Amino acid sequence: MPRLLALVCALLLAACAADPLTGPLTLQSQGSFFVGGRAVQSDTLSTLPAYAPSGTMVLDQMYVRYMTPPNPAPVSVTLIHGCCLTGKTWETTPDGRMGWDEYFVRRGFATHVVDQSWRGRSGGDIQAINAVRLGRAPVSTLPTVFAAGQEAAWAIFRFGDKYPDVHPGLRFPISAQREFWKQMVPDWLNAQPTPNPTVPALAELSRRLTRNVLISHSQSGIYPFQAVALNRQGIAGVIAVEPGACPDAAGDVAPYLHTPMLVLWGDYVPQAPRWAPRLVNCRAFVAKVNAAGGRAEQWVLPERGIHGNSHMLMQDNNSLEIAGMLADWINANAR
Amino acid sequence: MPRLLALVCALLLAACAADPLTGPLTLQSQGSFFVGGRAVQSDTLSTLPAYAPSGTMVLDQMYVRYMTPPNPAPVSVTLIHGCCLTGKTWETTPDGRMGWDEYFVRRGFATHVVDQSWRGRSGGDIQAINAVRLGRAPVSTLPTVFAAGQEAAWAIFRFGDKYPDVHPGLRFPISAQREFWKQMVPDWLNAQPTPNPTVPALAELSRRLTRNVLISHSQSGIYPFQAVALNRQGIAGVIAVEPGACPDAAGDVAPYLHTPMLVLWGDYVPQAPRWAPRLVNCRAFVAKVNAAGGRAEQWVLPERGIHGNSHMLMQDNNSLEIAGMLADWINANAR
Numbered sequence: 001m002p003r004l005l006a007l008v009c010a011l012l013l014a015a016c017a018a019d020p021l022t023g024p025l026t027l028q029s030q031g032s033f034f035v036g037g038r039a040v041q042s043d044t045l046s047t048l049p050a051y052a053p054s055g056t057m058v059l060d061q062m063y064v065r066y067m068t069p070p071n072p073a074p075v076s077v078t079l080i081h082g083c084c085l086t087g088k089t090w091e092t093t094p095d096g097r098m099g100w101d102e103y104f105v106r107r108g109f110a111t112h113v114v115d116q117s118w119r120g121r122s123g124g125d126i127q128a129i130n131a132v133r134l135g136r137a138p139v140s141t142l143p144t145v146f147a148a149g150q151e152a153a154w155a156i157f158r159f160g161d162k163y164p165d166v167h168p169g170l171r172f173p174i175s176a177q178r179e180f181w182k183q184m185v186p187d188w189l190n191a192q193p194t195p196n197p198t199v200p201a202l203a204e205l206s207r208r209l210t211r212n213v214l215i216s217h218s219q220s221g222i223y224p225f226q227a228v229a230l231n232r233q234g235i236a237g238v239i240a241v242e243p244g245a246c247p248d249a250a251g252d253v254a255p256y257l258h259t260p261m262l263v264l265w266g267d268y269v270p271q272a273p274r275w276a277p278r279l280v281n282c283r284a285f286v287a288k289v290n291a292a293g294g295r296a297e298q299w300v301l302p303e304r305g306i307h308g309n310s311h312m313l314m315q316d317n318n319s320l321e322i323a324g325m326l327a328d329w330i331n332a333n334a335r
Numbered sequence: 336m337p338r339l340l341a342l343v344c345a346l347l348l349a350a351c352a353a354d355p356l357t358g359p360l361t362l363q364s365q366g367s368f369f370v371g372g373r374a375v376q377s378d379t380l381s382t383l384p385a386y387a388p389s390g391t392m393v394l395d396q397m398y399v400r401y402m403t404p405p406n407p408a409p410v411s412v413t414l415i416h417g418c419c420l421t422g423k424t425w426e427t428t429p430d431g432r433m434g435w436d437e438y439f440v441r442r443g444f445a446t447h448v449v450d451q452s453w454r455g456r457s458g459g460d461i462q463a464i465n466a467v468r469l470g471r472a473p474v475s476t477l478p479t480v481f482a483a484g485q486e487a488a489w490a491i492f493r494f495g496d497k498y499p500d501v502h503p504g505l506r507f508p509i510s511a512q513r514e515f516w517k518q519m520v521p522d523w524l525n526a527q528p529t530p531n532p533t534v535p536a537l538a539e540l541s542r543r544l545t546r547n548v549l550i551s552h553s554q555s556g557i558y559p560f561q562a563v564a565l566n567r568q569g570i571a572g573v574i575a576v577e578p579g580a581c582p583d584a585a586g587d588v589a590p591y592l593h594t595p596m597l598v599l600w601g602d603y604v605p606q607a608p609r610w611a612p613r614l615v616n617c618r619a620f621v622a623k624v625n626a627a628g629g630r631a632e633q634w635v636l637p638e639r640g641i642h643g644n645s646h647m648l649m650q651d652n653n654s655l656e657i658a659g660m661l662a663d664w665i666n667a668n669a670r
Binding site for chain 2: 024025026027028029030031032033034037039042045046047048051052054055056057058061063065067070086087088091092096098099102115120121122123124125126127129130132133135139140142143144145146147148149150151152153179181182183184185186190
């Protein structure tokens with residue numbers, strides 16, 4: 001395309017994108033890549049004659065998919081899913097609405113969605129299964145891997161206090177729950193090395209992106225904090241959406257004083273035995289950071305007049321309203 | 336956006352997309368969803384106190400990610416990866432070039448990329464592992480799962496006759512092999528039910544899309560044929576890229592006589608013990624279909640003057656040239 005025409009087109013596209021939330025989605029680029037990964041020699045790759053038992057494989061890599069709008073904002077965002085889920089968390093909702101992945105692009109951010117290492121498109125380790133099957137290792141060395149049952153997950157996701165009760169005013173699209181359950185995958189977290197390889201991969205990704213806001217959820221909630229502690233270079237901000245844990249308020253908060261941080265909670269938390277203490281602990285951490293000169297916030301949506309949000313608030317019926325609040329926070333704090 | 340402005344913008348966008356392979360990528364829509372899946376009751380979901388052992392999970396669902404251009408062609412395409420890989424196969428190449436996913440969108444096709452069931456973002460079944468670990472089942476019932484070692488995969492992907500030899504003139508970006516190996520994931524194919532749940536899921540996806548071309552690769556090579564035999568409604572064409580198998584030429588080819596079909600092969604096949612007989616069998620199948628009144632073709636790229644293509648030809652340095660040939664074939668045959 002001639003250069004002048006390309007320029008005219010770029011200007012027209014920008015004008016046509018005046019309302020960023022409707023109409024065609026224009027991308028400067030999109031694609032995927034991996035961060036991290038280590039080569040491993042193995043003798044238990046296979047028990048099948050067609051595939052050799054010995055050889056080299058890669059473990060711990062993290063899959064990253066991105067969409068970049070024209071003239072992206074100076075900071076990018078990275079979305080990190082929680083337990084038993086993959087990057088699908090942030091894509092089209094179970095009832096077919098726009099996901100946060102597209103919303104952040106439409107708000108001007110280069111947006112990255114990862115699969116945690118050993119999950120989704122990020123590989124995994126089946127050596128221990130084959131070692132036991134081949135009689136080379138005891139049954140007790142089988143990997144600790146679990147699938148979350150829907151009935152037990154019901155309360156964890158705070159659709160209701162217990163299955164199949166539904167919280168009054170719940171904003172999760174519970175009529176589309178059949179589609180939601182398809183998002184779940186087996187979770188190998190407890191079979192993985194410590195620290196979880198996703199953490200250094202997030203630090204490395206941020207370093208490459210130069211100014212990146214890490215947005216985590218649930219099980220991955222603490223990963224951005226751990227990445228900051230590991231190497232805060234390139235981490236322009238942390239948003240922890242209903243984190244499984246914040247760093248210990250009784251510990252050393254010095255690593256966290258240079259990064260803007262926001263912890264976000266939905267509704268029904270005080271009555272949820274799994275979540276109530278986590279909110280309390282995060283509040284203490286935020287207070288400690290601020291007292292030490294850092295910049296941290298904790299938002300509890302009902303305290304801000306927004307009611308009915310589940311643990312999966314990126315899929316609730318006000319998901320884009322919440323994403324909008326986060327985008328505004330990023331623009332105000334992480335530039 | 337006012338309706339007239341939206342129309343003007345749509346026309347401008349179409350004009351600006353005159354050269355579809357460069358410049359911004361404009362999408363009418365993008366997102367993801369699942370096809371298929373069945374609810375399963377289990378008592379071996381977990382061995383951890385924090386997660387209940389009993390409950391309901393979903394198995395066999397197939398993840399689908401799509402990008403749709405403005406004014407899409409009347410047929411859509413669906414890309415299906417092979418052994419030990421995920422939908423990543425079709426995205427950005429290991430050396431950072433455009434994947435077939437984006438190419439087909441830029442050529443005007445609504446493009447779908449799937450993860451086979453039990454792979455990537457499509458869940459999986461870990462019940463048998465927990466049953467053995469809990470002492471409820473013998474070691475022999477552990478799932479048959481394998482990882483392809485790089486040294487053995489080298490010849491299967493036809494980078495060379497044996498590791499680490501490289502075929503003269505090879506078009507695969509071998510200098511980026513470290514990134515390629517990160518794409519590989521454990522393969523649960525041999526632990527899955529028969530027929531593979533991906534097959535009915537592809538049939539169902541095509542029925543929903545109304546006119547869909549299934550493009551398979553390697554291990555999934557035969558799946559589109561099996562989907563046609565199951566229910567050809569909505570399947571506008573089949574392209575099998577280096578299929579692990581074609582349907583048996585000695586069998587009944589009647590199910591395949593109403594669907595345009597193309598089988599594609601790269602270079603170095605006659606010298607590859609794993610692949611040479613497959614090419615021969617597919618040639619016999621194609622001949623049988625045509626003799627019976629169907630429409631099938633087999634392209635062997637060296638016979639068409641194109642040399643140096645590996646088994647991973649969607650990532651070779653002429654990948655877009657090949658994709659262009661396929662897009663032209665679709666426009667000529669699958670409308």
